[in-house]
Amino acid sequence: MIELNNTTKLYGHVIGVNDLTLTLPTGAYGLVGPNGSGKTTLINLLIGHLRPTLGRVSVFGQDPFQHRSLLSRIGLCPATDILYPNVSARTWVTYLVRLHGFSRRESQSMADAALELVGMSSAMHRPIGTYSLGMRQRTKIAQAIAHHPELLILDEPYNGLDPVGRDEMTTLLKQWTRQGKGLLFASHVLQEIESVTSSFLLIFGGRLLASGTAGEIESLLSDTPQEVRVIGRDAPQLIHRLVDMPWVNSLQLTDQRSELRIALRDPSQFYERLAGWIAEDGLRIDQLQTAEGNLTALFASLLKHHRGETA
Incomplete structure:
Protein backbone atom coordinates (compact mmCIF):
# COMPACT_ATOMS: atom_id res chain seq x y z
CA MET A 1 0.00 0.00 0.00
CA THR A 213 1.91 -3.37 17.81
CA ALA A 214 1.09 -1.68 21.09
CA GLY A 215 2.58 -4.64 22.96
CA GLU A 216 5.83 -4.49 21.00
CA ILE A 217 6.20 -0.76 21.60
CA GLU A 218 5.44 -1.18 25.31
CA SER A 219 8.15 -3.85 25.44
CA LEU A 220 10.61 -1.44 23.81
CA LEU A 221 9.67 1.31 26.24
CA SER A 222 10.23 -0.97 29.22
CA ASP A 223 13.91 -1.06 28.23
CA THR A 224 14.09 2.68 27.52
CA PRO A 225 15.27 5.13 30.22
CA GLN A 226 12.37 7.16 31.53
CA GLU A 227 11.06 9.07 34.53
CA VAL A 228 8.39 7.57 36.75
CA ARG A 229 6.30 9.45 39.32
CA VAL A 230 4.98 7.55 42.36
CA ILE A 231 2.22 9.47 44.14
CA GLY A 232 0.75 8.68 47.56
CA ARG A 233 1.28 9.38 51.25
CA ASP A 234 3.77 6.48 51.58
CA ALA A 235 5.76 7.27 48.41
CA PRO A 236 8.80 8.50 50.45
CA GLN A 237 9.10 5.06 52.05
CA LEU A 238 10.20 3.63 48.70
CA ILE A 239 13.44 5.61 48.86
CA HIS A 240 15.27 3.06 51.04
CA ARG A 241 14.36 0.36 48.51
CA LEU A 242 15.66 2.37 45.57
CA VAL A 243 18.64 4.35 46.79
CA ASP A 244 21.27 1.65 46.17
CA MET A 245 19.82 0.16 43.01
CA PRO A 246 22.25 0.43 40.03
CA TRP A 247 19.40 0.97 37.57
CA VAL A 248 18.18 4.13 39.36
CA ASN A 249 19.74 7.35 38.06
CA SER A 250 18.18 9.79 40.54
CA LEU A 251 15.47 10.23 43.18
CA GLN A 252 13.57 13.44 43.91
CA LEU A 253 10.96 14.00 46.61
CA THR A 254 8.70 16.98 45.86
CA ASP A 255 7.82 19.67 48.39
CA GLN A 256 4.46 18.04 49.09
CA ARG A 257 6.38 14.90 50.14
CA SER A 258 3.69 12.73 48.58
CA GLU A 259 5.30 12.48 45.13
CA LEU A 260 8.55 10.66 44.40
CA ARG A 261 10.17 11.19 41.00
CA ILE A 262 12.46 8.39 39.89
CA ALA A 263 14.77 8.53 36.87
CA LEU A 264 15.25 4.94 35.74
CA ARG A 265 18.03 3.53 33.59
CA ASP A 266 16.19 0.19 33.30
CA PRO A 267 12.43 0.61 34.00
CA SER A 268 11.73 -3.12 33.70
CA GLN A 269 13.69 -3.76 36.89
CA PHE A 270 11.51 -1.25 38.74
CA TYR A 271 8.21 -2.63 37.42
CA GLU A 272 9.18 -6.18 38.39
CA ARG A 273 9.79 -5.19 42.02
CA LEU A 274 7.30 -2.41 42.76
CA ALA A 275 4.19 -4.47 43.55
CA GLY A 276 6.16 -6.73 45.90
CA TRP A 277 7.63 -3.77 47.79
CA ILE A 278 4.21 -2.15 48.22
CA ALA A 279 2.74 -5.42 49.56
CA GLU A 280 5.67 -6.25 51.85
CA ASP A 281 5.82 -2.79 53.40
CA GLY A 282 2.04 -2.20 53.46
CA LEU A 283 2.35 1.07 51.56
CA ARG A 284 -0.46 3.40 50.48
CA ILE A 285 0.28 4.38 46.85
CA ASP A 286 -2.42 6.19 44.85
CA GLN A 287 -0.90 6.70 41.39
CA LEU A 288 1.95 5.58 39.17
CA GLN A 289 2.58 7.90 36.22
CA THR A 290 5.05 7.07 33.46
CA ALA A 291 6.21 8.71 30.24
CA GLU A 292 3.33 7.01 28.44
CA GLY A 293 1.04 9.66 29.91
CA ASN A 294 3.11 12.39 28.26
CA LEU A 295 3.84 11.89 24.57
CA THR A 296 6.61 14.50 24.53
CA ALA A 297 8.43 12.69 27.34
CA LEU A 298 7.77 9.32 25.70
CA PHE A 299 9.22 10.40 22.38
CA ALA A 300 12.18 12.07 24.06
CA SER A 301 12.96 8.72 25.69
CA LEU A 302 12.68 6.91 22.37
CA LEU A 303 14.90 9.51 20.72
CA LYS A 304 17.60 8.85 23.33
CA HIS A 305 17.21 5.13 22.65
CA HIS A 306 17.49 5.82 18.89
CA ARG A 307 20.71 7.75 19.45
CA GLY A 308 22.16 5.10 21.72
CA GLU A 309 21.92 7.31 24.82
CA THR A 310 20.80 4.47 27.09
CA ALA A 311 22.63 5.54 30.23
Whole structure:
Protein backbone atom coordinates (compact mmCIF):
# COMPACT_ATOMS: atom_id res chain seq x y z
CA MET A 1 0.00 0.00 0.00
CA ILE A 2 2.74 2.48 1.04
CA GLU A 3 6.48 2.31 0.47
CA LEU A 4 9.08 4.88 1.50
CA ASN A 5 12.73 4.54 0.56
CA ASN A 6 15.17 6.92 2.30
CA THR A 7 12.50 9.62 2.06
CA THR A 8 13.60 13.07 3.21
CA LYS A 9 11.79 16.41 2.90
CA LEU A 10 13.64 19.66 3.59
CA TYR A 11 12.14 23.13 3.93
CA GLY A 12 15.32 25.10 3.33
CA HIS A 13 17.46 24.16 6.33
CA VAL A 14 14.51 22.73 8.27
CA ILE A 15 13.90 18.97 8.18
CA GLY A 16 10.28 17.92 7.68
CA VAL A 17 10.86 14.17 7.50
CA ASN A 18 14.25 12.56 7.81
CA ASP A 19 15.36 9.43 5.94
CA LEU A 20 12.18 7.36 6.33
CA THR A 21 12.26 3.80 5.02
CA LEU A 22 9.26 1.51 5.53
CA THR A 23 6.83 -0.76 3.71
CA LEU A 24 3.18 -1.02 4.76
CA PRO A 25 0.85 -3.64 3.28
CA THR A 26 -2.85 -2.85 3.15
CA GLY A 27 -4.15 -2.44 6.70
CA ALA A 28 -4.83 0.07 9.46
CA TYR A 29 -1.97 2.05 10.99
CA GLY A 30 -1.74 4.76 13.59
CA LEU A 31 0.76 7.55 12.96
CA VAL A 32 1.59 8.90 16.40
CA GLY A 33 3.72 11.89 17.31
CA PRO A 34 3.68 15.22 19.12
CA ASN A 35 2.69 18.37 17.26
CA GLY A 36 5.47 19.34 14.84
CA SER A 37 6.88 15.82 14.63
CA GLY A 38 6.46 15.46 10.84
CA LYS A 39 3.07 13.72 10.59
CA THR A 40 1.46 16.29 8.28
CA THR A 41 4.59 16.54 6.09
CA LEU A 42 4.51 12.77 5.64
CA ILE A 43 0.81 12.89 4.72
CA ASN A 44 1.47 15.63 2.15
CA LEU A 45 4.18 13.45 0.60
CA LEU A 46 1.76 10.50 0.39
CA ILE A 47 -0.92 12.52 -1.42
CA GLY A 48 1.55 14.19 -3.80
CA HIS A 49 1.20 17.73 -2.45
CA LEU A 50 4.94 17.65 -1.76
CA ARG A 51 7.83 16.05 -3.60
CA PRO A 52 10.58 14.47 -1.48
CA THR A 53 13.91 16.27 -1.48
CA LEU A 54 15.65 12.90 -1.36
CA GLY A 55 14.44 9.33 -1.70
CA ARG A 56 11.22 7.90 -3.09
CA VAL A 57 7.52 7.72 -2.15
CA SER A 58 5.20 5.06 -3.56
CA VAL A 59 1.47 4.55 -2.96
CA PHE A 60 -0.12 1.50 -4.60
CA GLY A 61 3.08 1.19 -6.65
CA GLN A 62 2.96 4.74 -8.06
CA ASP A 63 4.63 8.06 -7.33
CA PRO A 64 1.79 10.28 -6.03
CA PHE A 65 3.54 13.48 -7.13
CA GLN A 66 3.73 12.32 -10.77
CA HIS A 67 0.45 10.35 -11.01
CA ARG A 68 -2.37 12.68 -9.99
CA SER A 69 -4.99 10.08 -10.91
CA LEU A 70 -3.83 8.21 -7.81
CA LEU A 71 -5.83 10.68 -5.70
CA SER A 72 -9.07 8.96 -6.75
CA ARG A 73 -7.88 5.95 -4.73
CA ILE A 74 -7.12 8.06 -1.64
CA GLY A 75 -9.46 9.84 0.76
CA LEU A 76 -8.02 12.64 2.88
CA CYS A 77 -9.42 14.32 5.98
CA PRO A 78 -6.94 17.14 6.69
CA ALA A 79 -6.39 18.73 10.08
CA THR A 80 -7.14 22.21 8.74
CA ASP A 81 -10.61 23.68 8.22
CA ILE A 82 -11.04 23.92 4.44
CA LEU A 83 -14.82 24.26 4.26
CA TYR A 84 -16.73 27.07 2.51
CA PRO A 85 -19.11 28.88 4.92
CA ASN A 86 -21.75 29.95 2.39
CA VAL A 87 -22.46 26.58 0.77
CA SER A 88 -24.18 23.52 2.19
CA ALA A 89 -22.39 20.32 3.15
CA ARG A 90 -24.26 18.47 0.40
CA THR A 91 -23.12 20.94 -2.27
CA TRP A 92 -19.52 20.89 -1.04
CA VAL A 93 -19.19 17.11 -0.80
CA THR A 94 -20.97 16.63 -4.15
CA TYR A 95 -18.56 19.02 -5.86
CA LEU A 96 -15.49 17.22 -4.46
CA VAL A 97 -16.84 13.83 -5.56
CA ARG A 98 -17.39 15.21 -9.09
CA LEU A 99 -13.69 16.12 -9.23
CA HIS A 100 -13.00 12.38 -9.23
CA GLY A 101 -14.89 11.99 -12.53
CA PHE A 102 -18.36 10.96 -11.38
CA SER A 103 -21.53 12.38 -12.93
CA ARG A 104 -23.64 14.94 -11.09
CA ARG A 105 -26.32 12.36 -10.24
CA GLU A 106 -23.74 9.81 -9.03
CA SER A 107 -21.93 12.47 -7.02
CA GLN A 108 -25.10 13.63 -5.26
CA SER A 109 -26.05 10.07 -4.40
CA MET A 110 -22.57 9.31 -3.05
CA ALA A 111 -22.47 12.58 -1.10
CA ASP A 112 -25.87 11.85 0.49
CA ALA A 113 -24.74 8.35 1.52
CA ALA A 114 -21.49 9.61 3.06
CA LEU A 115 -23.20 12.44 4.97
CA GLU A 116 -25.75 9.99 6.32
CA LEU A 117 -22.97 7.66 7.41
CA VAL A 118 -21.34 10.39 9.53
CA GLY A 119 -24.65 11.59 10.99
CA MET A 120 -25.08 14.80 8.96
CA SER A 121 -28.25 14.04 6.96
CA SER A 122 -30.49 16.38 8.93
CA ALA A 123 -28.12 19.35 8.57
CA MET A 124 -26.61 18.76 5.13
CA HIS A 125 -28.69 21.48 3.41
CA ARG A 126 -27.65 24.20 5.86
CA PRO A 127 -24.69 26.54 5.13
CA ILE A 128 -21.46 25.14 6.56
CA GLY A 129 -20.84 28.48 8.28
CA THR A 130 -23.67 27.66 10.71
CA TYR A 131 -22.03 24.38 11.81
CA SER A 132 -20.23 23.66 15.07
CA LEU A 133 -16.62 22.46 14.95
CA GLY A 134 -17.77 18.88 15.42
CA MET A 135 -20.25 19.13 12.54
CA ARG A 136 -17.57 20.56 10.26
CA GLN A 137 -15.31 17.68 11.24
CA ARG A 138 -18.01 15.15 10.34
CA THR A 139 -18.46 16.88 6.98
CA LYS A 140 -14.73 16.68 6.26
CA ILE A 141 -14.77 12.96 6.99
CA ALA A 142 -17.80 12.54 4.71
CA GLN A 143 -15.94 14.07 1.75
CA ALA A 144 -12.95 11.82 2.46
CA ILE A 145 -15.00 8.60 2.18
CA ALA A 146 -17.71 9.61 -0.33
CA HIS A 147 -15.83 8.45 -3.46
CA HIS A 148 -15.06 5.02 -1.92
CA PRO A 149 -11.26 5.28 -1.75
CA GLU A 150 -8.99 2.32 -1.11
CA LEU A 151 -6.83 4.26 1.38
CA LEU A 152 -8.23 6.68 3.95
CA ILE A 153 -5.78 9.18 5.48
CA LEU A 154 -7.00 11.05 8.55
CA ASP A 155 -5.09 13.90 10.19
CA GLU A 156 -6.40 14.49 13.75
CA PRO A 157 -9.93 13.32 12.78
CA TYR A 158 -11.41 13.54 16.29
CA ASN A 159 -10.73 17.27 16.60
CA GLY A 160 -13.91 19.01 17.79
CA LEU A 161 -15.97 15.84 18.26
CA ASP A 162 -17.82 15.34 21.53
CA PRO A 163 -17.65 11.95 23.34
CA VAL A 164 -20.67 10.62 21.42
CA GLY A 165 -19.15 11.75 18.12
CA ARG A 166 -15.82 10.14 19.00
CA ASP A 167 -17.53 6.84 19.78
CA GLU A 168 -19.48 6.96 16.51
CA MET A 169 -16.34 7.79 14.54
CA THR A 170 -14.45 4.92 16.18
CA THR A 171 -17.24 2.53 15.14
CA LEU A 172 -17.12 3.90 11.57
CA LEU A 173 -13.35 3.45 11.32
CA LYS A 174 -13.51 -0.08 12.70
CA GLN A 175 -16.10 -0.95 10.05
CA TRP A 176 -13.85 0.61 7.41
CA THR A 177 -10.87 -1.56 8.38
CA ARG A 178 -13.02 -4.70 8.56
CA GLN A 179 -13.83 -4.15 4.87
CA GLY A 180 -10.13 -4.70 4.11
CA LYS A 181 -9.43 -1.09 3.15
CA GLY A 182 -6.34 0.91 4.07
CA LEU A 183 -6.28 3.43 6.91
CA LEU A 184 -3.58 5.81 8.11
CA PHE A 185 -4.72 7.63 11.26
CA ALA A 186 -2.50 10.49 12.46
CA SER A 187 -2.88 11.78 16.00
CA HIS A 188 -0.87 13.02 18.96
CA VAL A 189 -3.24 11.16 21.31
CA LEU A 190 -2.22 7.52 21.60
CA GLN A 191 -5.56 6.38 23.06
CA GLU A 192 -7.51 7.68 20.05
CA ILE A 193 -5.59 5.44 17.68
CA GLU A 194 -5.49 2.46 20.02
CA SER A 195 -9.30 2.27 19.93
CA VAL A 196 -9.12 1.64 16.16
CA THR A 197 -5.89 -0.28 15.48
CA SER A 198 -3.03 -1.90 17.36
CA SER A 199 -0.42 -1.14 14.68
CA PHE A 200 1.60 2.02 15.32
CA LEU A 201 4.21 4.17 13.65
CA LEU A 202 5.91 6.49 16.15
CA ILE A 203 7.43 9.61 14.57
CA PHE A 204 9.38 12.41 16.22
CA GLY A 205 11.61 15.10 14.77
CA GLY A 206 10.83 13.76 11.29
CA ARG A 207 12.27 10.35 12.16
CA LEU A 208 10.51 7.02 12.52
CA LEU A 209 11.51 5.97 16.04
CA ALA A 210 9.52 2.76 16.38
CA SER A 211 6.82 0.70 14.70
CA GLY A 212 4.82 -2.36 15.60
CA THR A 213 1.91 -3.37 17.81
CA ALA A 214 1.09 -1.68 21.09
CA GLY A 215 2.58 -4.64 22.96
CA GLU A 216 5.83 -4.49 21.00
CA ILE A 217 6.20 -0.76 21.60
CA GLU A 218 5.44 -1.18 25.31
CA SER A 219 8.15 -3.85 25.44
CA LEU A 220 10.61 -1.44 23.81
CA LEU A 221 9.67 1.31 26.24
CA SER A 222 10.23 -0.97 29.22
CA ASP A 223 13.91 -1.06 28.23
CA THR A 224 14.09 2.68 27.52
CA PRO A 225 15.27 5.13 30.22
CA GLN A 226 12.37 7.16 31.53
CA GLU A 227 11.06 9.07 34.53
CA VAL A 228 8.39 7.57 36.75
CA ARG A 229 6.30 9.45 39.32
CA VAL A 230 4.98 7.55 42.36
CA ILE A 231 2.22 9.47 44.14
CA GLY A 232 0.75 8.68 47.56
CA ARG A 233 1.28 9.38 51.25
CA ASP A 234 3.77 6.48 51.58
CA ALA A 235 5.76 7.27 48.41
CA PRO A 236 8.80 8.50 50.45
CA GLN A 237 9.10 5.06 52.05
CA LEU A 238 10.20 3.63 48.70
CA ILE A 239 13.44 5.61 48.86
CA HIS A 240 15.27 3.06 51.04
CA ARG A 241 14.36 0.36 48.51
CA LEU A 242 15.66 2.37 45.57
CA VAL A 243 18.64 4.35 46.79
CA ASP A 244 21.27 1.65 46.17
CA MET A 245 19.82 0.16 43.01
CA PRO A 246 22.25 0.43 40.03
CA TRP A 247 19.40 0.97 37.57
CA VAL A 248 18.18 4.13 39.36
CA ASN A 249 19.74 7.35 38.06
CA SER A 250 18.18 9.79 40.54
CA LEU A 251 15.47 10.23 43.18
CA GLN A 252 13.57 13.44 43.91
CA LEU A 253 10.96 14.00 46.61
CA THR A 254 8.70 16.98 45.86
CA ASP A 255 7.82 19.67 48.39
CA GLN A 256 4.46 18.04 49.09
CA ARG A 257 6.38 14.90 50.14
CA SER A 258 3.69 12.73 48.58
CA GLU A 259 5.30 12.48 45.13
CA LEU A 260 8.55 10.66 44.40
CA ARG A 261 10.17 11.19 41.00
CA ILE A 262 12.46 8.39 39.89
CA ALA A 263 14.77 8.53 36.87
CA LEU A 264 15.25 4.94 35.74
CA ARG A 265 18.03 3.53 33.59
CA ASP A 266 16.19 0.19 33.30
CA PRO A 267 12.43 0.61 34.00
CA SER A 268 11.73 -3.12 33.70
CA GLN A 269 13.69 -3.76 36.89
CA PHE A 270 11.51 -1.25 38.74
CA TYR A 271 8.21 -2.63 37.42
CA GLU A 272 9.18 -6.18 38.39
CA ARG A 273 9.79 -5.19 42.02
CA LEU A 274 7.30 -2.41 42.76
CA ALA A 275 4.19 -4.47 43.55
CA GLY A 276 6.16 -6.73 45.90
CA TRP A 277 7.63 -3.77 47.79
CA ILE A 278 4.21 -2.15 48.22
CA ALA A 279 2.74 -5.42 49.56
CA GLU A 280 5.67 -6.25 51.85
CA ASP A 281 5.82 -2.79 53.40
CA GLY A 282 2.04 -2.20 53.46
CA LEU A 283 2.35 1.07 51.56
CA ARG A 284 -0.46 3.40 50.48
CA ILE A 285 0.28 4.38 46.85
CA ASP A 286 -2.42 6.19 44.85
CA GLN A 287 -0.90 6.70 41.39
CA LEU A 288 1.95 5.58 39.17
CA GLN A 289 2.58 7.90 36.22
CA THR A 290 5.05 7.07 33.46
CA ALA A 291 6.21 8.71 30.24
CA GLU A 292 3.33 7.01 28.44
CA GLY A 293 1.04 9.66 29.91
CA ASN A 294 3.11 12.39 28.26
CA LEU A 295 3.84 11.89 24.57
CA THR A 296 6.61 14.50 24.53
CA ALA A 297 8.43 12.69 27.34
CA LEU A 298 7.77 9.32 25.70
CA PHE A 299 9.22 10.40 22.38
CA ALA A 300 12.18 12.07 24.06
CA SER A 301 12.96 8.72 25.69
CA LEU A 302 12.68 6.91 22.37
CA LEU A 303 14.90 9.51 20.72
CA LYS A 304 17.60 8.85 23.33
CA HIS A 305 17.21 5.13 22.65
CA HIS A 306 17.49 5.82 18.89
CA ARG A 307 20.71 7.75 19.45
CA GLY A 308 22.16 5.10 21.72
CA GLU A 309 21.92 7.31 24.82
CA THR A 310 20.80 4.47 27.09
CA ALA A 311 22.63 5.54 30.23
